[in-house]
Amino acid sequence: MSTTERPRILVVGGGYVGLYAAKRIMKKMRYGEATVTVVDPRSYMTYQPFLPEVAAGSISPRHVVVPLRRVLPKAEVLTGRVTTIDQDRKVAVVTPLVGEAYELPFDYLVIALGAVSRTFPIPGLAEQGIGMKGVEEGIGLRNHVLEQLDKAESTTDENVRRKALTFVFVGGGFAGAETIGEVEDMARDAAKYYSTIKREDMRFILVDAADKILPEVGPKLGTWGKEHLESRGIEIYLSTSMDSCVEGHVVLKNGLEVDSNTIVWTAGVKPNPALARYGLPLGPRGHVDTAPTLQVQGTDYIWAAGDNAQVPDVASRKAGVENAWCPPNAQHALRQAKVLGDNVVSGMRGFPQKEYSHSNKGAVAGLGLHKGVAMIVMGKMKIKLKGRLAWYMHRGYHGMAMPTWNRKIRVFADWTLGMFLKREVVSLGALESPREEFYEAAKPAPAPAAATPAQKAKAS
Known part of the structure; x- marks a missing residue:
């Protein structure tokens, strides 16, 4: 970390908003200004909408992450956590991955911590659940599912086999529906290479406390998505939840009980709990309360956006919707980051702030190869698509939204190769404990047991 006499703009979080806001600020400000x-x-930074495709093996995990230092070569990138913020002194306490915590002074502050999985105190969830918020979890889920097929093929115990081939997904929003669609697709392909496993031997279950899935694309497309997944043999239980x-x-x-080695938790997100330690005004659900300019309420030097912010939806409110807030999705995060970056530079120069206003452009979701739903909003008209065309819309939108041309090209290259080559169905579960085999080879041999009197007598 370097010291500087220039004003410091501290960006807390390097996700979608943090990356794009920092990039925008550096593009707009003058040389040496801050x-x-x-x-x-x-x-x-991880592009989370592609995690289901990472879990299915359609995209290489390295291609959905963007190295911060490469994209922000002129910024300071510190690997650690901001644990507390002293607003009176304008000082943040940074705890690095190794070493002692230290204070970091700042002049302007951007809060972009994003969200974490929203969980409940369900017995066994912490020990058994698999989330879908990070690329590590996407890789882990893929390896885990393929490992279950290996176990089922290799055992003669019917109970062990049944437990290995049962997959439970909790949460029917974008993350849950897309992940179960992609993973079921992959498992169906993988089963072709196992002599004793067929798709009919597997059991996929999707559970949601709401009375519908995919609420983001509207009731009609949500109903079609449910019927489509059910046509592929996926059991869907709505208006229910998991007790343990x-x-x-x-x-x-609802009374159903099953044994499963695979429990995937995608039941929504909540703001990062670290926000509670920053002394910022928070909304009822723990989001940072912001003005339409993305400035934190009551301040003129702190901004927040994305999943950790409660941002008024100006466009909806102008249309007559009271108390409308921007939903936590990539569409808003990308656009908020640009406005936020401009406002930080304007605030630094003493210029007026601009309000964030964006009308919903629709939503797209992929449910496996060549399967998807899409709702495109054009003015007052809503275009609803399903099947292969919607899947193309899903890939096209997210492919272009992927940060940097480097990553865009790599993702489209993965998709292009996938058109001509068969899907990879190898499990690399040993990646999670790469030293285990070496440890077994290198650990000291146990000391020989002392000979008993009978053994000594026999030897003599």
């Missing part, structure tokens, strides 16, 4: 410092526990999953024994509120 120092931009980005703090995040990871040195890369201790040691893989899943108990649902």
Whole structure:
């Protein structure tokens, strides 16, 4: 970390908003006008809408992450966490991955911590659940599912086999529906290479407390998506929830009980709990309360946007919708980041702030190869698509929204190769404990046991 006499713009979080806001600020400000410092526990940003395709093996995991230092070469990138913020002194406490915590002074502050998985105190969930918020979880889920097929093929115990081939997904929003659609697709392909496993031997279950899935694309497309997944043999239980999953024994509120080694949790997100330690005004759900200019309420030097912010939806309110807030999605995060970056530079120069206003352009979701739903909003007209055309819309939109041309090209290259080559169905579960085999080879041999009197007598 370098010291500087220039004003410091501290960006807390290197996700979608943090990356794009920092990039926008550096593009707009003059040379030497300020120092931009980005703090995040990871040195890369993850494009989360592609995690289901990572889990299915359609995209290489390295291609859905963007290295912060490569994209922000003129910024300070610190790998660590901002644990507390002293607004009176304008000082943040940074805890690096290694070493002692230290204070970092700032003049302007951007809060872009994003969200974490929203969980409930369900017995067994912490031990058994798999989330879908990070690329590590996408890779882990893929390896885990393929490993279950290996286990089922290799055992003679019918209970072990049944538990390995049962897959439970909790949450029917974008993340849940897309992930179960992609993973079921992959498992169906993988089963062709196993002599004793067919798709009919597997059981996929999707559970949601709401009375519908995919609410983001509207009731009609949500209903079509549900019927489509059910036509592929996926069981869907709505208006129900999971009571417990201790040691893989899943108990649902509707009375259904199954044993499963795979419990994927995608039941929504909540603002990063670290926000509670920053002394910022928070909304009822823990989001940072912002004005339409993305400035934190009551301040003129702190901005927030994305999943950790409660941003008024100006466009909806002008249309007569009271108390409308921007939903947490990539569409808003990208556009908010640009307005936020412009406003930080304007605030630094003493210019007026601009309000963030964006009308919904629709939503797209992929449910596996060549399958999807899309709702495109054009003025007052809504175009609803399903099947292969919607899937093309899903890939086209997210492919172009992927940050940097480097990553765009790599993602489209993965898709192009996938058109001509068969899907990879190899499990690399050993990646999660790469030293295990070496440890077994290198650990000291146990000392020989002392000979008993009978053994000594026999030897003599």
